[in-house]
Amino acid sequence: MKSRLMMASAVGVWAVLAGSALAEAPAAAAPEAPTEVDQVVVTGEKASRSIQDTVTSVAVTTARTIEREQIRDFYDVVARTANMSETYGKSGFTIRGIANNNVSGGGSAGLATVYVDGAAIPERAMYGGPLDMWDVGQVEIFRGPQSTLQGRNALAGAVIVRTTDPTPDWSFKVRGMAASGDDRSIALAGGGPIVADQLAFRVAFEDRKSDGFIYNTTRKVDDDALDTRMIRGKLLLTPMAAEGFKAIATMSHNERKSGYLYTYSRTDTPDYYDHRVTTTNSPNTSDITTDIATLELEQKLGQRFTLSGVASWSQVDLIQRYDGDLGPQTLSYGGQNERIETASQEVRLNYEGERLKGLVGLFHATRDADRKSASLTNVEFPRATLVSVLTSTLMGSVPGITLPQAQGQANAFANAYIAALPVIPVDYTSDAPELVETTALFADGSFEVTPGLSLLAGFRYDREKNTQSSVQTARFAGVYPTPAAFGALAPYVVLVNQFVGSMVAQAGAPSPETTRQFEAFLPKLGARYAFTDDISTSFVVQRGYRSGGTAINTARATVVPYDPEYTWNYELSLRTYWPQWGLTANANAYYVDWTDQQVSLNLGLNQYDYQVENAGSSHLYGFEVELAQRLSANAGWYASLGHTKTEFDEFNVQFGTDSRNLSGSEFPYAPHWTFSLGGDYRWNNGLVANLNANYRSKAFTEAGAAQDQDDRIADARTLVNGRFGYESERWGAYVFGKNLLNEKYSQYSRPDFAVALLGEPRVLGVSLEARW
Template sequence: MIKTKYSKIHLMVALSLTGSLGFIGQNALAQEDAAAPPEEVIALEKIIVTSQRRVENLQDVPLSVQAMSAEGIERASIDKIEDLQLYIPNLSMTETGISTQTYIRGIGSGNNQGFEQSVVQYIDGISYARPQLTRAPFFDMQRAEVLRGPQSILFGKNAVAGALNLTTAEVSEYSEGKLMAQLGEHGIREYQAMFNFPIVEDKMFGRLSLRSYKEDGYVKNTYTDSDEPQRDDFSVRGKLHYLATDNLTINIKAEHSTFDTKGRQIEIIQDEGNPGNAFATTLGAGFGLTEAITETDLDYRRQADGGDYSKNDSTSYVLDVNYDWNQYEVRFTAAFVEYEYDDLCDCDYIAAPLFTVPMQEDYEQTSYELRIASDTAQTISWQAGLFYQEAELNFNDKILIPTGNVGSPSLSVIPTAVAALTGNVALGQSMSGTSAARDFEQDSEHFSVFSQATWNISDALKISAGLRWSTEDKTGYREINIYDTDTGNITTSPYAPIVYNNLFAIENQQLTGHELNGSRSESSLDPSINIQYYFDPDTMIYLSRTEGSKSGGFDARANTVDSFEFEDEGAISYELGLKTTFWDNRAQINIAAFQIDYDNLQVSQFDGTLGFVVSNADAEISGVEIDGRVALMEDLTLAYALSYLDHEYTDYVNGNCYYRQGSDTTNPDFQARYNPETGLCNYNGLSGQYTPKFNANLNLDYYYPLGDYNLHLNGNLAYVSEQDIHQNLDPNFKIGGYSKMDLRVSFEAEEWSISLLGRNITDKEMITYAGNSPLSGTFGADTIYAFVAPPATWTLAFNYRY
């Protein structure tokens, strides 16, 4: 049967377009009234989520939550978390040279391999909290949910800023399949396949999903005459669904992904000199390399010689056992997650052989959870459980300086510069062919008990209370040694350790001692209470108070021995919300007002030379989030969102300064924040990185019948106001507000569709992250590098389902 205006296929497409807060729009549905002659009714369909570890209607969840369906993710060509931020206000994510950062409501975790994320990613209920795992690709998804504010009770101790609750597609109890091919600008080639099939009739079913993605890159490296970053992803996932008995279901998942890149989307956007430094006026001129930085325009062109790459492998196995025991659901989950990556960062970010930073990381995590949940229809419904996780992390990197003789321009930039600065050729030559190598290890063991109960006092009034007690033990180790790269042994030079320490601020074992061991044992008790009141079945208000916590740990990126341990975070959140459906189920509006006080927020900032230092800060955050949907016509739906955010540091007097902050007469307020005795800066009263005052989103979704086919149009407009993107809050890199528009045009039949997708169709130039180029300040230049978002990109996709 070919799809008609009111066919089941039309209904399925409409269901796929769920959109809250600017998601792919929900198509208005025509439904029949069973008590009267068939008459089509325009109405919005329910959005189903698992934000409270139960299957619920989004409009009944007393949280600020956004949900996006599998079809919505597919139609927007969202293949990683970073793409979600243009559909979700108050969510920010960006890649940096050495890490990945995710923020909700202005709270996240910066550059440090010692961190777990304050915004925790959960995939099928399993924590993927490590920063590198947020780069993993999306494919064959069922739903993506974004939960804002502390989520410690049901999702885990470290979800102090929020949670990304991602669900992969479930195994169907029938045969189906999907094939997809997408080709586009910048050499984009994507292929996906899914096969769902019975194995044992009425008992066992399987699902196999595969994805391959390649891209040539959108930034031209004029030094190497290549396009960057080149992506090469491949993922495979197998799922098994076994109906052991009428009451017992067993699900098994195995997944492996590789996601590799070559090159980076980085440009130098500023190269200015410091007149007070006798060495240089600009970074390139100081090193005598006039071709190292040829221009500083934002034009998708860069110059780099180091051969950046990132090679990532991740594997996971999940066993999920569900048992219906009388009126209770008993669920046991066991999971193993591991990943490893091998990175090379040309972290001077210019076309000169200053230094490179090779990095390797290995991580293994094993977790178990037992959860029991009662029937929600009871007067008092509840769920409770036990959780255990152990993890091992090994990380190493090195600052690698090439071999070369002083005076040789090809391989001796740093040695020659050191000789010029110090007036000592021996000191300069001691740097040739050396490295400062870091070894970092962190082991953790976590146990928690959690529960949540809801008292259904009446049809109109509900009170929920939750509690999670957690204990965690951690051990940490960090050592920095100076090596000769030719021999692979610790250096015998008496000078190299001195130069690394005095000029590059790397305290090392050979000079000052740098072999650190630590252990932490901490417990936390996180409570929550939530009151819901229904004025009628379609209008609900809620008031909640929630506490959250995130464990402390050990600083992997600092180069000084006094920066090793950081304290645990704490948060107290208050939220008042309204969720209502009106106009005969044709319109919805959701409002959430919040205030969150953070204690000991873990902030990582660049130390001005070659390291990142974690310090603790207090902050207050408040704001309002509004979203909704309107079925304007039978085939036209509008989804909208608006958020306001006020972020302020209330106790952050020891932040790392941006280069030349103490002499920045153009920004006297920031200059006055510099403390010459400590070399640190007071950021009290300022807002943090990625804290725009306003986010807005508008989405229109329209179906136009063309006989047996449909023309499907979807447009998405996202607006982000002024925000700080510099890692040390340099006010010169507070970017202005911008808008970004995406458009999709699809010609759809019952089993196939052809789609044209345009991303950033107005070709808006956007910077996602900025920082001082390492060593530029050491050698007298104020050089800034930035990550740039893609320009306008068009792709053509073909989908086939059976």
């Protein structure tokens, strides 16, 4: 009943906007000289169309917005976008409550992918990949499944980042910046013609260093220091000898050295938000290098056809080190070395007729990942497993003993043994290569039935081959309890020591190579009705998909298969433009039904005895409303409101010692409400100002039982940002601030340690820019 009411409220918002769109505006409200809004062209659906002609819910951040709001990285874009949120620190994001990796711990494929100039960025690069916004032309965030056009890893949506392309005219810009946390950077970009009107280039460079805000009192270093460098080159070829041909080649190199993926602060120290410290003695670092090369080709074939294609290659090298015990003792530590190489090719044929518009395409990609890890890990002693084994042994070896007697003796002995060996230290290594090959045929288009009504349809036939294996070693790295210290129970100590050794050895067994293949047909069907050239509505139904795969059970050293999961997405959209006011008012309302959800289950041997099963189902619904207006050539404002509600319908786990019922609980990092508001103004004397704010309601940080989630919360927060300064045609000087009100909030609190991931404090800075 609640679901229907909330869905009704979403549709109600859509209906209100539709009603206002169709009502006649009073003449007195319109200014004498209407101001047009900036034309925004969306390219992420494989065809260039205005945002008003795009029925998918898409939020676009333009180069103008990036500059005026001092947006420095992708997560600044996330913060200002309706129905988006950071997850576990700046390691990932959610779209409509669905995380880009997973919502229930299961599955290895992603649920949303970021594309940079046509190249897909692996999930592991979301923390330190090429996501800085210097010299970026546009960011498009598609909310809702994009499986028809984007394929693998697009069940939640897709993010399209487009860097600035070369132009036939000379232009350069340079920026120097300094901010809180001893943050300093220098950046430049520019280019022009090599051969007039035929060959042009553009280069971009940025170097940034920061001390951060978290000081390590044990190692006497800054734990979240940052050192990053980016260089990118692009060529644009439009030869006169080949009319209608265009080629864009891009190469980029990114290096980032920083703190570990999750850099915690102690919460048991005075004034811990303003004076952030950590006490780890082992390094917490991430070194990520990303190289990308793309080639985009386009050839116009007459007036209606365009043949285009893109080939991409990327390589991500990741080295991470972490302190597992989060303290000054050397109890637990580890690291990962990964190399992920991805190559893809796509060719498309677009048709642009009077009534029929659409495209067909072929896609192929390979992703070759080599993942190595090593750690010294303290495994919590599996008491329940020990008691079960001892009870069975006593029942089989002691004549006349009853079950209650055997359980009593087993519990008494377990207490004594675990007092001597509370955790099992394991020296562990793993080498887990994975190869994913994907091939797809896709199509998407619209047919104009009448001047107002168009039918929308599309599909994707997707085939995937997934090969994975694992070679593990595990060695007991502690000291076994001495049997002599247990008196008459000495024989049982020998038995349990052997049990511990066999459990560790089991984790070190090699796993055979496993290959699985998947096929999926993903349809899309809908209709769009245009009331006028400026007002339209649509309804679309489409299927979303995430492939199955194999997961490594660390404790048992096995590779476990699991199947795909699917969604059906039902979506209403409204697009309106009011030229007399220079105003756009757009809205989308959606409902998603999710089945065969990939869920991570514990089998009971120990805390690492996990595997993935298709054991869940859920639903979600909500809406987005987005407004933008140019009041004049000097002033403009925007606002967006997002609502989402997620709920597990079936997540009742009874497997081994894992007994959970998550039915009725919500997805992690799925805030019910997001809101943003901003505006800018330019005075005729050159002074400029921008002020913006974004709000995110509280969100649960883990997928747990409904009654347990209240203790696992990311705080609600409101961030106010601003940029003020003076600019002329050639130069500008600015002061800026992030989180101007110094909002204090936590992204995640560890239940086992007095540490948390804290939101960024107030940041104040200055920047100088020149352009010519």
